[in-house]
Amino acid sequence: MASDPNKLFFSGTAYLGMPFNEDFRKLVFEGMELYGINHGASRNNNITLDIFSEAEKVAAKRFLSDDSILVSSGYLAAQLVIQHYHGSHQFLYAPESHPALYFGAPLISKTKYTDWVEQAIKEINSAKKPILIISNALNNLTPEIFDFAWLSRIDLEREVVVLVDDSHGVGIMGEKGEGTYSKIPELPNIQKIVISSMAKALGIDAGLILANSALINKLRTSPVYAGSSPPSPGILYAFVHSEHTYNQELIKLRKNINNFIAMLTIGDGMFFIKDFPVFLVENQALAEGILTKGIHISSFPYPDPQGKKLNRIVLSSVHKMGELEILADTINILNSRNF
Template identity: 25%
Template sequence: MRPRQAGKDGEAFEADLIRQESAGLLRVERTVEKPDARRIRMPDGQSGIDFSSNSYLGLHQRVRARAVRRFLSAGHLTSAGSSRMVSGTHPPHRRLERSLADFLRAEDAAVFGSGFLCCFGVIDTLAGSRDRIFFDERIHASLRAGIDHTRAPSFSYRHLDMDDLRRKLAARDIRGRRFIVTDGLYSMGGDFAPLDTLAELADRHGAWLIVDDAHGIGAIGASGRGTYERFGRAPEARHILIGTLSKTLASYGGFVAASSAVIRYIKARSKAFIYTTAAPPFQILAAEEALAIVRSRTGAELREKLQSNIRLLVRLLKRRPVSQIVPVPIAGGSSAVLEAAQSLWSAGCFAPGMRYPTVPRGQEMIRISLSAAHRPSDIRRLAAALGHSRP
């Protein structure tokens, strides 16, 4: 067998990157500093208002000192050391899981090392090749990766189109289990899945409903229980609710809340849970602190502040309010959206330009992410800058 020629292989990768750059699709990471919950600073010293963060209540600044104090006083190590199935579960992990389950009105929960691992692992564990999976065409990439890995027959339905989903559910045989997979609040469009209708369809067809509400939990609803609360519902027996610790809960990790039987099965069978080191105790403590605020009067006040910021921006932009994620369509393709993002930054507002494959071709946008940490003056500055950045 001839040895691989690393140089030529590297050249092929480089050529692919050049093609992406020429098409305006190359992703390049930035080094930034974030001195507080609303500002961002670049290496050249230029600073501005951050409209890219998913910390929707600004808790990543509030919980920092509390989590550090608890971490130091409890004497936890910096790492969990190994998988929970190998070296055991630290008390904070189970405490957080019970708190999440109680908050979300589920029987139990399981915390994963990341949101991507959680979405991938839950679907890969629960669905098999004999099952059928029906999913919204715009679900998160982590859900789609899990679906693809199951090798189960899968069928996409048009975004938020319940009639299309009805037709596809009615047209497929009932061998094995059925799963309906959706986001709760969609991360690019900022629109909500109709969980009331989805729950009814799942019940009618005996299907499991998997909802990734990473962007809704903590930020949406009077109590912060996310998209379910927005529709006046709670998870049911065959519902599986996925969330993240890395957005409103101001830490890092993912979680799933469901019936006790489902959670036991996931912990016993999910490769993404078993074969990876558990989240560091400090991250769990930070999430605990954030969840406590989310459930408090302060959390309710922050959610109202977030809603006030949403109302202000959509009034200035003359748009209908939907959520804290506000897409601003940009015509002209990838180069145009990058230019628009740079124009915003020149005006002191940092908001990313979204391109293919994050969004479909022809649907390039500036993604505005609002936070309770933003001031009314920040919102007005953004609205004024958008008036000069849109072609």
């Protein structure tokens, strides 16, 4: 199967290819016909649209939580929770925590996540104040999935809230793309909350909060929530009616990941983890070689704009077999030349 290397694109975060999915796009237009392009009124208005509550019920069920809130962005979802706990809780940030979760200019640990965990347990168990743990569900840059089993080592008398950003896991991680919420241990002294940007795998400009109903109801009383506009109702309609499409695209994505890995005869200079579509190109010469062949991979300094380039290959469900073959063949040839 022939493909034009100059049009090969292995970057971005549209893991399930939703911006290009015809079935999904039709549902978006259908939803806009029903509900309009946007709905600028507060969610606490006495006049609202049924699609908002319907989408929240669907999100809670799909991502295995008790309840959910949908807001206009992942940043707003993060800040709604952060500001709710500001003043009452001491904030403890894990390494690689996303800037959307920041309040002010926090000190973020530069240690490895596993080393930070040991320090965090000691700090939490000796704290005078309730703790809000803030962490990503995974590091999509390196990549690395974080395990939250360590929460069971926190003293039972300590009151703890754990806030996890699952923006790069919702829709693609877990058996059916359910994400991280159900993977966080249920413990009597720990309130768990998962937030996510839905603009990655799900293709929706909205933010998601997953938690128990008691907390969700409290968050609905926040002035931040009352004063903000909701997501586009038309696109939420598409979300509600796209479960089959999401499932089919997840199957395609996992097939692409497995096929690509199988095509690599020499995988030197790259790092990847099971079922995650991001491949870290650790060898700068290999990354430059791929780019010179007209294959577009993610390659720029991050998070420090003045630092070293971070080079990554990102697969999606829309990549064709021929495109994967060209990428894999290029990598194999470059590696055989000791790049």
